[in-house]
Amino acid sequence: MTTRVEVRLVAPVPGWAVRVAVAVLMVGCGALAARGATGAVLVVGAAGLAVWRPSWPVAPGVLLLVGLWVLAGDDLLGPPGAEAPAVRLVPAMALVLGLHLMVRAAALAAHVPWGGLVEGPVLGAVARSMVGPQLLAQTLVLAVVWVRGGLGGVLVGQGWLRVVVVAAVVAAMVLVVPRDWWRRRRLRGWSAQ
DSSP: OOOOOOOOOSSOEEHHHHHHHHHHHHHHHHHHHOOHHHHHHHHHHHHHHHHHOTTSSHHHHHHHHHHHHHHHSSOTTOSTTSSOHHHHHHHHHHHHHHHHHHHHHHHHHTTSOTTOEEOHHHHHHHHHHTHHHHHHHHHHHHHHHHHHTTTTSOOSOTTHHHHHHHHHHHHHHHHHSOGGGTSOOOOTTOOOO
16 A cells, blocks of 8 residues: 655746756846856856756856956946936846846755756745845945936046945845844754864
């Protein structure tokens, strides 16, 4: 006699779709920030690796790479007055959202087998948990555009603004991140000597 257990899921999403979503987000973020053909090849290779081995820390590596491209490359928001602010603003906001989605999707994909299923409400919970940090991050992007616009006047030498924004983002994330993420946990059966 065999017993069969059947679990009914609400709006199931295939595991392969979660993994492929990480790759699509990586390629999209790379397209917004990559510098040259070498960068595009790196991002596409990383996307393939993220689908093949989702438990490897590929997404944080791509996040670091994109961050370095943005920091070292041309000004992402462009010089003030070059074109309409919305033309510069939309890609920057899309990059912030895309990178956040990529990291969260990669964290989920690391736990989902290729043939597995993810319940729709789980994906909804992940999306809801991103709303607060995204509101803060998108507001900071808008603040940068506002400050760079000169606040009604012209600001000369705005290189200092990158440092201020990075410090503001770190400070804001410290306030937004749940407190239990900052606590050190002691593993059972393990001691640092």
